Amino acid sequence: MRVASRKPDDTRLHGRGAMSVAVLSFGGSNCDRDVVKALGRIEVPAEVVWYKDEEDVSESEAVVLPGGFSYGDYLRAGAMAARTPVMEIVREHVKDGAPVLGICNGAQIICEADIVQGAYAPNESAKFQCEPVNLRVETTDTPFTQEFDEGDVIEVPIAHAEGRYVPDDLEALREDDRVLFRYVNENGEPTDEANPNGSVDNIAGIVGETRNVAVMMPHPERASHESLGSDDGLGILAGFEK
Amino acid sequence: MTYEAVVRVTLKEGVLDPEAKTIRKSLERLGFEIDDLRTADEYVVEFDAASREAAHDEAEEMCESLLANPTIHDYTVEVR
Numbered sequence: 001m002r003v004a005s006r007k008p009d010d011t012r013l014h015g016r017g018a019m020s021v022a023v024l025s026f027g028g029s030n031c032d033r034d035v036v037k038a039l040g041r042i043e044v045p046a047e048v049v050w051y052k053d054e055e056d057v058s059e060s061e062a063v064v065l066p067g068g069f070s071y072g073d074y075l076r077a078g079a080m081a082a083r084t085p086v087m088e089i090v091r092e093h094v095k096d097g098a099p100v101l102g103i104c105n106g107a108q109i110i111c112e113a114d115i116v117q118g119a120y121a122p123n124e125s126a127k128f129q130c131e132p133v134n135l136r137v138e139t140t141d142t143p144f145t146q147e148f149d150e151g152d153v154i155e156v157p158i159a160h161a162e163g164r165y166v167p168d169d170l171e172a173l174r175e176d177d178r179v180l181f182r183y184v185n186e187n188g189e190p191t192d193e194a195n196p197n198g199s200v201d202n203i204a205g206i207v208g209e210t211r212n213v214a215v216m217m218p219h220p221e222r223a224s225h226e227s228l229g230s231d232d233g234l235g236i237l238a239g240f241e242k
Numbered sequence: 243m244t245y246e247a248v249v250r251v252t253l254k255e256g257v258l259d260p261e262a263k264t265i266r267k268s269l270e271r272l273g274f275e276i277d278d279l280r281t282a283d284e285y286v287v288e289f290d291a292a293s294r295e296a297a298h299d300e301a302e303e304m305c306e307s308l309l310a311n312p313t314i315h316d317y318t319v320e321v322r
Binding site for chain 1 (some may be wrong): 253258260261263265305307309310311313314
């Protein structure tokens with residue numbers, strides 16, 4: 001099924017001084033329009049782009065890989081989407097320094113594509129977990145956290161069955177300050193109880209070696225308005241403001 | 243010649259297997275005494291290859307490029 005995309009000449013969302021973001025849609029992506037809407041709240045022009053419209057992805061200045069169940073989560077979550085030709089364009093964007101954010105299934109895709117290290121295994125509970133979680137900002141040296149202070153605790157919801165992050169090289173992540181968020185309790189402590197899926201070292205998100213690509217299981221677009229319980233996610237999406 | 247490769251993908255030792263834990267609990271609830279239970283995914287792939295060895299190599303390549311994730315998986319290949 002092709003998702004109706006906004007035409008590039010649709011100026012309603014094209015604010016000033018913000019880049020044009022391609023929100024990549026695969027068969028089974030289902031948070032694509034939510035991300036476009038959330039970016040619209042901070043006047044970042046964005047449109048849903050079908051993964052086969054590779055030219056539109058090339059011409060975009062930034063990319064979001066949204067949540068959902070691409071390819072029905074067959075084989076492993078994100079495994080098939082990670083091996084589509086459009087991911088080579090995403091890889092190029094990352095090399096060129098463009099902001100690239102993978103949310104939930106998008107995070108699984110970027111890990112499966114080996115653009116950042118690690119893998120996502122089934123939640124420790126063996127259940128689909130859908131709940132608000134507290135995240136501690138671990139580094140502000142990325143486009144996606146520069147709005148925050150280190151140690152800030154923000155609330156963003158999760159919704160996943162395969163979110164247990166397993167790094168290839170935990171020491172490298174720590175040494176390079178590449179852990180973006182950790183799951184914490186209300187006091188900002190990374191306890192086992194506050195870890196919703198059993199992720200190693202309570203890791204909820206990381207950045208790649210070049211710091212312009214980030215993956216996270218929590219959904220910032222679902223924390224983009226006070227009426228949703230939190231608008232903390234807007235600070236993350238602000239990474240797409242110029 | 244056509245070969246059939248049976249690929250088994252398992253979680254690496256030390257990687258928690260919550261599905262196995264849940265299944266084991268259910269079996270124990272049914273009265274079975276279990277020492278250990280592990281899950282595995284099996285893929286049966288038929289394809290042409292020049293020899294059994296070539297078929298084995300190609301199936302391993304399939305594991306490396308898609309069927310297994312080296313961070314969390316081990317795999318075995320049996321060609322018949």
